[in-house]
Amino acid sequence: MTIIEGVLRGNVRDIARLITIVENELPEATAAMQSIFSHTGTAYTIGFTGPPGAGKSTLVDKITLQLCRQGKKIGIVAIDPSSPFSGGALLGDRIRMRDIITEQEVFIRSVSTRGSMGGLSRAAGDIAKILDAAGKDVVIIETVGVGQDEVDIFKTADTSVLVLMPGAGDDIQSIKAGIMEIADIFVVNKADREGADGLITSIRQMLDLNTAPGPWRPPIIKTSATQNEGIEELLKAVQEHREFLTISGSLAARRKERLRTEIIRLVERRVSRLVQSQIKQNGRFEKLVEKVAAREEDPYSCVERIVKPLEQK
Amino acid sequence: MGKDTIVRVMVAKPGLDGHDRGAKVIARALRDAGMEVIYTGLRQTPEQIVTAALQEDVDALLLSILSGAHNHLFPRITQLLREKGGENILVMGGGVIPQDDIPGLKQAGIREVFGPGTSTEVIVNFVKENVT
Ligand SMILES: Nc1nc2c(ncn2[C@@H]2O[C@H](COP(=O)(O)OP(=O)(O)OP(=O)(O)O)[C@@H](O)[C@H]2O)c(=O)[nH]1
Ligand SMILES: [Mg+2]
Numbered sequence: 047m048t049i050i051e052g053v054l055r056g057n058v059r060d061i062a063r064l065i066t067i068v069e070n071e072l073p074e075a076t077a078a079m080q081s082i083f084s085h086t087g088t089a090y091t092i093g094f095t096g097p098p099g100a101g102k103s104t105l106v107d108k109i110t111l112q113l114c115r116q117g118k119k120i121g122i123v124a125i126d127p128s129s130p131f132s133g134g135a136l137l138g139d140r141i142r143m144r145d146i147i148t149e150q151e152v153f154i155r156s157v158s159t160r161g162s163m164g165g166l167s168r169a170a171g172d173i174a175k176i177l178d179a180a181g182k183d184v185v186i187i188e189t190v191g192v193g194q195d196e197v198d199i200f201k202t203a204d205t206s207v208l209v210l211m212p213g214a215g216d217d218i219q220s221i222k223a224g225i226m227e228i229a230d231i232f233v234v235n236k237a238d239r240e241g242a243d244g245l246i247t248s249i250r251q252m253l254d255l256n257t258a259p260g261p262w263r264p265p266i267i268k269t270s271a272t273q274n275e276g277i278e279e280l281l282k283a284v285q286e287h288r289e290f291l292t293i294s295g296s297l298a299a300r301r302k303e304r305l306r307t308e309i310i311r312l313v314e315r316r317v318s319r320l321v322q323s324q325i326k327q328n329g330r331f332e333k334l335v336e337k338v339a340a341r342e343e344d345p346y347s348c349v350e351r352i353v354k355p356l357e358q359k
Numbered sequence: 360m361g362k363d364t365i366v367r368v369m370v371a372k373p374g375l376d377g378h379d380r381g382a383k384v385i386a387r388a389l390r391d392a393g394m395e396v397i398y399t400g401l402r403q404t405p406e407q408i409v410t411a412a413l414q415e416d417v418d419a420l421l422l423s424i425l426s427g428a429h430n431h432l433f434p435r436i437t438q439l440l441r442e443k444g445g446e447n448i449l450v451m452g453g454g455v456i457p458q459d460d461i462p463g464l465k466q467a468g469i470r471e472v473f474g475p476g477t478s479t480e481v482i483v484n485f486v487k488e489n490v491t
Binding site: 058059061062063065066069070072128129131132133135136137138140141144146147153154155156157158160250 | 364365386387389390391393394395396397398399400404406407410411413414415418441443444445467
């Protein structure tokens with residue numbers, strides 16, 4: 047049995063290996079992704095984002111447990127930042143996902159950003175596709191808790207949940223407007239702590255300020271993940287958003303947009319690699335750098351010299 | 360391994376003891392050596408550890424234990440790994456383990472045992488040299 051067949055049957059070892067192949071960009075990665083693509087598109091993707099320590103992993107744990115009880119198969123991609131110095135990473139989201147660790151139909155993969163910005167890892171989208179092809183009904187992606195600019199998730203998930211907590215994130219100004227505008231559902235977690243209602247009020251005020259509100263008004267759900275409170279309500283909100291997307295036709299549009307972005311990104315990567323290999327191949331490049339350093343030539347004409355011949359090909 | 364391949368290690372705490380300071384220190388040292396380290400927290404059963412190690416496709420698994428149950432738990436973990444297709448994972452043990460127990464553990468598939476006070480450098484180097 048090939049690894050692809052194994053993945054399509056939901057074999058844990060094969061899913062895990064294919065994810066490694068894709069993460070490390072091994073030579074067989076592209077062919078593998080090509081053969082599984084036609085088996086993707088059935089899983090519903092939910093993204094969880096928000097500041098560090100807001101309770102994303104704990105929420106994912108509780109929600110997944112509920113979904114398991116409904117007979118759903120769940121894949122989870124949990125992303126933590128990589129160290130800019132060593133390239134290594136401490137991946138600790140599993141510590142808070144203990145209720146679901148031995149559920150038969152749950153597959154959790156911890157990944158590091160490997161230097162990517164935007165809260166995701168480069169391979170996150172492909173990993174989600176692998177879990178989708180492996181038969182998962184729902185794929186949940188937890189972004190790194192950078193808080194300010196993890197916007198990439200909104201391009202990767204069908205429903206994006208922004209998790210906030212009272213105290214640290216009290217000051218709603220500290221969350222970039224862009225994120226607030228794109229979230230499909232707000233969660234105020236740690237409702238057992240003081241300040242939750244105040245935070246809800248300020249989110250509501252911010253939503254009211256929106257002068258051009260879309261047809262979907264993001265609900266604000268109050269949860270206390272550690273106490274398992276508000277989980278049903280959150281799941282209901284996700285379900286409602288899903289229905290809204292489906293009925294309005296936005297789900298298909300969103301997914302198409304996502305694929306458009308992905309194709310462009312892939313082309314860019316490919317072209318950029320091509321350019322780099324061309325540059326490095328002919329030793330002329332180092333000589334050009336010397337010239338620029340000696341102020342004999344400026345960087346812009348240097349770029350002209352490099353790109354012109356490539357454009358003519 | 361390919362040049363872009365990053366070594367993945369899981370640091371796990373089987374058994375009932377409630378101390379993970381040592382495990383965290385080692386986890387950090389492995390990260391600082393450029394590895395991706397999956398840490399799963401305290402009091403994990405062999406089943407939980409093996410399930411996680413397989414899903415995470417780790418190259419190495421470091422079991423840290425202080426409770427004295429290693430003679431039971433370590434062989435159980437290596438046995439489960441063999442049953443489930445994880446026999447290639449480099450399994451190591453650390454913590455309070457009497458010298459006399461080490462040969463038996465090695466027989467059971469634990470490749471190396473690090474006693475208390477082993478420098479993190481020794482452990483990092485062992486992982487580097489032995490993952491394939
Ligand atoms: N009081 C209280 N604590 C909570 C609640 N939910 C989570 N926590 C605690 O908050 C801490 C962080 O929770 P995580 O689930 O790890 O948060 P996270 O957003 O995944 O964190 P990162 O992945 O590190 O960004 C843990 O100690 C949790 O036990 C809650 O509803 N109430
Ligand atoms: Mg987390």
